[in-house]
Amino acid sequence: MIEVINLHKHFGAKVAVDGVSFTVKKGEVLGFLGPNGAGKSTTMRMVTGFMPPTLGSVRIGGADIETNEIEAKAKIGYLPEAAPLYSDMTVEAFLRFAAEMRRVPAAEIDAAVERVIETTFLDPVRHQSIDTLSKGYRHRTCFAQSIIHDPEVLILDEPTDGLDPNQKHEIRQLIHRMGKTKAIIFSTHILEEVEAACTRAIIIDRGRIIADGTPEELKAKASNAGTVYLKASGSAGEAIKEWLERLASTASVEVLESSDDEIIARVKPKKGKSNDLSSEVYTLCREKNLNVHELRVEEGRLDILFREITKSDSDK
Amino acid sequence: MKALITLLLQFAVPTAIIAAVFVGIVFFVLPREVRTIFKRELRSYFTSPIAYVLFVVFLGISNALSFFFTGVLEGGEADLFLPYFQYLPWYLILIAPAVGMRLWSEEQRLGTMELMLTMPLAPWHAILGKYLAAAVVLFTMLVLSFPIVWTINFLGEPDNGVIMSGFVATFFVALCFLAVTSFVSAMTRSQLVALLISVAVCLVLWLGGLPHISEMLMNLKGVWLIAWPLLKLVNAVGVMPHFTELAKGVLGLRDIIFFLTFIAFCLFATSTAIRLKRA
Numbered sequence: 001m002i003e004v005i006n007l008h009k010h011f012g013a014k015v016a017v018d019g020v021s022f023t024v025k026k027g028e029v030l031g032f033l034g035p036n037g038a039g040k041s042t043t044m045r046m047v048t049g050f051m052p053p054t055l056g057s058v059r060i061g062g063a064d065i066e067t068n069e070i071e072a073k074a075k076i077g078y079l080p081e082a083a084p085l086y087s088d089m090t091v092e093a094f095l096r097f098a099a100e101m102r103r104v105p106a107a108e109i110d111a112a113v114e115r116v117i118e119t120t121f122l123d124p125v126r127h128q129s130i131d132t133l134s135k136g137y138r139h140r141t142c143f144a145q146s147i148i149h150d151p152e153v154l155i156l157d158e159p160t161d162g163l164d165p166n167q168k169h170e171i172r173q174l175i176h177r178m179g180k181t182k183a184i185i186f187s188t189h190i191l192e193e194v195e196a197a198c199t200r201a202i203i204i205d206r207g208r209i210i211a212d213g214t215p216e217e218l219k220a221k222a223s224n225a226g227t228v229y230l231k232a233s234g235s236a237g238e239a240i241k242e243w244l245e246r247l248a249s250t251a252s253v254e255v256l257e258s259s260d261d262e263i264i265a266r267v268k269p270k271k272g273k274s275n276d277l278s279s280e281v282y283t284l285c286r287e288k289n290l291n292v293h294e295l296r297v298e299e300g301r302l303d304i305l306f307r308e309i310t311k312s313d314s315d316k
Numbered sequence: 317m318k319a320l321i322t323l324l325l326q327f328a329v330p331t332a333i334i335a336a337v338f339v340g341i342v343f344f345v346l347p348r349e350v351r352t353i354f355k356r357e358l359r360s361y362f363t364s365p366i367a368y369v370l371f372v373v374f375l376g377i378s379n380a381l382s383f384f385f386t387g388v389l390e391g392g393e394a395d396l397f398l399p400y401f402q403y404l405p406w407y408l409i410l411i412a413p414a415v416g417m418r419l420w421s422e423e424q425r426l427g428t429m430e431l432m433l434t435m436p437l438a439p440w441h442a443i444l445g446k447y448l449a450a451a452v453v454l455f456t457m458l459v460l461s462f463p464i465v466w467t468i469n470f471l472g473e474p475d476n477g478v479i480m481s482g483f484v485a486t487f488f489v490a491l492c493f494l495a496v497t498s499f500v501s502a503m504t505r506s507q508l509v510a511l512l513i514s515v516a517v518c519l520v521l522w523l524g525g526l527p528h529i530s531e532m533l534m535n536l537k538g539v540w541l542i543a544w545p546l547l548k549l550v551n552a553v554g555v556m557p558h559f560t561e562l563a564k565g566v567l568g569l570r571d572i573i574f575f576l577t578f579i580a581f582c583l584f585a586t587s588t589a590i591r592l593k594r595a
Contacts, residue, residue, distance in 0.1 A: 045430070048434040049433075049434055050430050050433055050434050050594060051594050051595065052594065052595055069438075070436045070437065070438065071436075073434060073435060073436040073437075074436035076434065078431070078434045080427065080430045080431060080434075082427045084426050084427030084428045084429075084430060084431055085426070085428065085431075086356070086360070086426065086428055087426065088360050088363060088364055089356075089359075089360075093359075097352065097356050098435075100348065100352040101349065101352055101353075101432075101435045101436075101437065102435060102436065103348075103436060142431075145431070
């Protein structure tokens with residue numbers, strides 16, 4: 001549905017996007033992550049046809065965004081980062097305008113406006129002038145215009161920015177629901193959002209893709225993935241630590257608390273040994289007759305991966 | 317009574333025909349995208365105070381100045397060119413940019429340009445739709461200045477054909493100034509900057525047609541010849557001679573083609589400015 005091939009964008013000497021390629025199929029929700037200034041918005045602006053790329057191409061449902069501009073744009077719904085709106089219009093008038101511009105047939109405009117007002121909870125402000133709206137309502141009005149023509153492709157630049165937690169939740173649910181029938185790209189700073197709504201995520205830094213996979217795959221790449229957390233008593237902490245270190249799959253042991261009779265520690269596995277480590281720790285505890293109060297395998301965390309890979313890149 | 321009917325025939329009917337043809341073109345010839353943008357812009361003009369303020373300012377200045385200072389009433393001749401139409405373009409140098417300054421700079425300031433240019437339309441749809449809406453504002457303004465026509469007809473027996481061509485010429489000049497403003501406003505997000513630069517450019521365009529410039533061209537000597545291309549250009553795009561010809565009742569095809577070409581060029585320049593802004 002969305003094909004992005006070797007996209008580059010240079011602003012003078014500055015390289016904002018440096019060879020980004022990916023595809024998003026129907027039924028996929030792609031989360032777009034990255035630090036500020038990584039090139040997320042620039043990429044989205046090129047995908048939507050607002051900015052011409054310096055190099056590379058974008059195809060939307062087979063139509064090239066540059067050579068077949070109008071056909072490609074007709075398939076897209078777009079929520080720009082700042083959620084821009086014509087402040088002199090009312091919410092309803094603006095949505096009608098958007099529906100006409102997005103080629104909704106005249107007879108279906110009323111129904112389309114009603115539908116988006118309902119899905120984005122705009123009913124209380126529908127007759128209000130846009131310049132009197134709060135930030136959350138403004139954002140939702142702009143979101144509403146992006147889905148008014150029920151597009152095949154949806155591109156959302158920080159769709160939950162400025163919303164309260166309840167609204168965030170609703171919008172995530174909405175994205176997740178719509179993702180079943182559309183191809184969606186959305187950018188965000190909020191990592192839980194990726195897990196809640198995305199089927200796939202891309203991390204972009206300095207204009208390049210540095211990680212690409214399902215949220216589960218990405219989490220498994222985080223350094224804390226497979227770490228075994230242990231709280232046990234029955235022997236001196238120092239002794240338990242030594243035993244843990246001697247296990248075949250252990251890479252390192254981080255002691256959080258230690259006393260004469262107890263230890264709380266995180267045991268990191270060697271690469272590729274995360275499956276073995278937990279059973280080795282369990283066997284050890286049984287052999288040494290320790291009382292296990294807590295034993296669990298930590299799941300990788302996206303925020304840890306995010307920090308690790310975006311930081312190491314900027315250190316270079 | 318008879319006079320009133322004559323007036324209606326001579327002014328209201330042609331005006332209504334022009335308006336009807338325009339509405340017909342907008343609603344039946346132009347693409348839906350142009351129409352949608354046109355309607356939005358027009359509504360935006362008339363829901364904000366800007367159009368009304370400009371009407372009052374324009375009508376106030378043009379009528380007051382011509383009645384009190386230029387002597388429409390003392391002239392004896394029922395000719396409006398010298399006391400009235402001659403001065404209208406001067407007011408339009410300020411008024412047309414004031415009408416057009418928001419066309420694209422507002423779009424950039426609000427960020428809605430990003431929305432509009434990612435919708436399925438060609439840039440010329442947006443440029444034309446906006447331009448036509450602003451043109452309607454200027455047209456309405458000229459229509460509202462009919463009391464002066466009525467007054468002159470009440471006082472004497474003017475050649476209403478010449479008066480009509482005076483209005484046509486004035487409208488063409490207004491459209492040129494508006495096209496310049498459209499281009500300038502595409503280059504800045506500040507309405508004030510758009511206004512000031514447009515006024516300056518319109519002033520040059522207007523004064524460029526002064527006979528004085530032609531004289532200067534003839535008399536250039538030595539190192540001053542460097543200025544020749546610039547002066548020549550300003551002289552060539554000078555709006556005033558074309559206006560004067562038209563306003564005197566000489567409906568010359570040449571002048572109309574000049575105006576239309578000028579407008580088309582400025583609108584094309586607008587699209588180029590917008591494309592450069594996006595890159």
